[in-house]
Amino acid sequence: MKELFKHKTALFSLSIIATLIFLALFAPYIALYDPFEIRVDQILLPPSLKHPFGTDLLGRDVFSRVIYATRISLEVSLVAVGISVTIGTFLGALAGFLGGIVDLIICRFIDIMLCFPTIFLILAVVAYLEPSILTIMIVIGITSWMGVARLVRAEILSLKERDFILAAKLYGASTFRIIFKHLLPNALPPILVSASLGMGHAILIESALSFLGIGVQPPIPSWGNILIEGKETLEIAWWLSVIPGLAILVTVLAFTLLGESLQEILNPKKEK
């Protein structure tokens, strides 16, 4: 933990993430206007003191919408990563610890899932469902656990031959107990790293889906669906396409940098 605050990149990305969480939690107090309020008399106003990020096609305040969208994006990616880390850790631990036929089946399953381009798989599933925030959380979660599963499997494989596991076995600990009490806590560092990288990935996918019209549905604001209007008004309203995109870039960058610095801190062998 101490090292985390000494590491400059980690500190930088953590402060961005802290700011984002703050914005998300206190969105109602920070937003200047109701993000859903339509004002026909204030359509497409450029950024000004009254509307720092301008207004959109329906006269809604873009600043307030971008702040609320932070909440939505973080929510979606947090739940999606929660799902993918849970599935990945479970299957990875099972494969690594049990080995043999179970390992073979899970590894093949991972290979097969990796053959599907994520966007295509998500599109195919979403086509059968009503697009909603819950749908995309689940769909992103169940299509992005493979990396975690491979990581955990590799980690468990190298851990399970160690003496302290042998000791636990001799002591008569159950398989369940060995996995959850002894193996997983030691496999936590790489899981944390991939969770942080996964947050960035989930935000990118969520915004891409929303931009394509099958993610978060208007009027609920999302950085991706604000950009839809940005595309329609490319010639006249630059703020509608520049600002939400910048928000995505900064957020994903923060989570990616955090993941990378965590890797450096937790795995000193690879220190550059």
Place this chain on the structure above:
Amino acid sequence: MFNFLLRRLLTLVITLWGITVISFATIHLAPGGPLSPLTEFNPKITPEYRERLVKMYELDKPWYVQYWKWLKGIMRLDFGKSFALDHRPVWDKIKERLPVTLLINSLSLFLILIFSIPLGVFSAVKAGTLLDRVITLFTFIGYAMPSFWLALLLMMLFGVKLQILPISGLHSVIGYSEMSFWEKLWDWTKHLICPLLVATFGGIAGFSRYIRNSMYEVLRSDYILFARAKGIPERIVIYKHALRNALLPLITLLGLSIPGLIGGSVIFETIFGIPGVGQLMWQAVMSRDYPVIMANLFLVSLLTLFGNFLADLGYALADPRIKLSRRK
């Protein structure tokens, strides 16, 4: 080598089978499956539409009958007929769009390699310098940059502000048929600049980072130390001894990056109005054209599988250590 090939082929067949199962399961097991009560409230799915779905996939029969029928169909490239108004066979629709997507993806893969190898190598050779830091920053931004946003920015810059590049379609519509071959080529090039920039940007970032790390490790290995100790000029050490070994893992990365590239097609083809399979997929999802969705999902994963297989073979040919033992 023969054993290696046999093992790989066996894996290929099993994976292929797995792909058919998952593609099939996606349509039937998705919580909102075509006949689940959820779709009853979906205004886009009328009773007549449901009837057609039932007939087409024989949804009233047991699942194994359905699966077998579907499997027999895809082996003959028969994916049924599109639900769109034209009712054309799905394979015909995909067949005419596949070349465009393959062309753009091969071009972008080529460009990615051309730019990322020097970037990664310089970054590793000059590790710790300002140049390395700038390249590293670029790779992170490249990863975090949403491709559709990059597309919007490019459209804004080249299409609206500078007005020098077209921002939609594959070629001009007006006057295209009167153009000479070279004019047509130039026209295509102009149309492809923005989509290619979008398709390659993230890839260049990811690849150069990977090559940097790989090169960095190789440069610190014993055999490079040995080569240097022998007095071999640094230039030859780097470009001959180190680079060859550092680029080996690139073959695997090429295989692994195929799904990402094809997935990216959905985004840039939709934004730039390019008639490829990515755009077809998006249109099919928006209009719930299930046969097209299923066929697309199956075919792109098949393409990925094939790419991975080639990468595996290439790796085995390039690295003599692989033939003897299994990786992992």
